[in-house]
Amino acid sequence: MGKNNTKGTGQVVKIDASGLFYRELNAQLKELVANGVGKVELRNVYGQRYIGTDLDRPVDIEIFGVPGNDLGAFMSGPRIIVYGNAQDGCGNTMNDGEIIVHGHAGDIIGLSARGGKIFVRDDVGYRAGIHMKEYKDRKPVLVIGGSAQDFLGEYMAGGILILLGLNLGKREYLKANFIGTGMHGGVIYLRGNVRDYQLGKEVGAAELGEKDHQILRELVGKFASHFDYDAEEILRHKFTKLFPRWLRPYGRLYAY
Numbered sequence: 001m002g003k004n005n006t007k008g009t010g011q012v013v014k015i016d017a018s019g020l021f022y023r024e025l026n027a028q029l030k031e032l033v034a035n036g037v038g039k040v041e042l043r044n045v046y047g048q049r050y051i052g053t054d055l056d057r058p059v060d061i062e063i064f065g066v067p068g069n070d071l072g073a074f075m076s077g078p079r080i081i082v083y084g085n086a087q088d089g090c091g092n093t094m095n096d097g098e099i100i101v102h103g104h105a106g107d108i109i110g111l112s113a114r115g116g117k118i119f120v121r122d123d124v125g126y127r128a129g130i131h132m133k134e135y136k137d138r139k140p141v142l143v144i145g146g147s148a149q150d151f152l153g154e155y156m157a158g159g160i161l162i163l164l165g166l167n168l169g170k171r172e173y174l175k176a177n178f179i180g181t182g183m184h185g186g187v188i189y190l191r192g193n194v195r196d197y198q199l200g201k202e203v204g205a206a207e208l209g210e211k212d213h214q215i216l217r218e219l220v221g222k223f224a225s226h227f228d229y230d231a232e233e234i235l236r237h238k239f240t241k242l243f244p245r246w247l248r249p250y251g252r253l254y255a256y
Contacts, residue, residue: 026053130156
């Protein structure tokens with residue numbers, strides 16, 4: 001694709017990313033967004049990093065392939081849809097917008113996210129949602145359809161994390177251990193079975209209240225609409241709510 005000087009939010013631009021170095025690809029993407037393009041299709045993406053990083057305008061970015069690390073990092077506004085898997089650091093410190101992954105995602109998805117929403121259809125790796133945070137009415141959301149590896153929600157300081165475990169049987173347990181280790185803000189909702197030893201010592205477990213049901217109806221409904229699931233069927237199963245037992249779980253380690 002050559003240089004594009006046209007403007008207008010109704011325009012759709014397609015880029016063939018085959019052989020494009022990530023810096024070149026991202027430079028083209030930033031120029032298009034700056035010119036007011038409303039939708040960009042990226043085809044043949046094979047591991048290019050930082051796609052969507054620091055973009056701060058509403059734009060739809062559709063990715064066909066596997067984007068590299070730090071997809072959507074620091075972004076504020078775009079809507080990124082991945083038709084494939086995503087690698088590590090997806091949504092790193094994102095402020096606003098939406099990332100929708102029609103596949104798996106790697107480690108530290110949602111790292112230090114400060115806002116926006118991330119939906120992953122299948123499984124994620126280690127330390128999903130690590131150090132998510134919130135400020136006033138800005139709350140990041142991470143919804144995972146499949147399983148997660150260890151340290152889910154580690155050091156969470158805010159936001160909403162939902163693990164659905166849709167790929168597990170009725171008698172299977174969630175796979176992650178050390179869930180919520182160091183958690184001191186936000187909330188985690190787990191669908192399915194979990195043993196006490198899988199939870200970090202910093203979290204408590206509770207039954208859902210009406211506000212929790214409202215949150216789940218809204219966010220699971222969005223997840224279901226993205227990936228063609230039946231939201232009512234998902235919500236029919238048991239959920240466990242995890243909350244932080246202390247605001248500063250490690251504060252006493254550094255007190256004199």
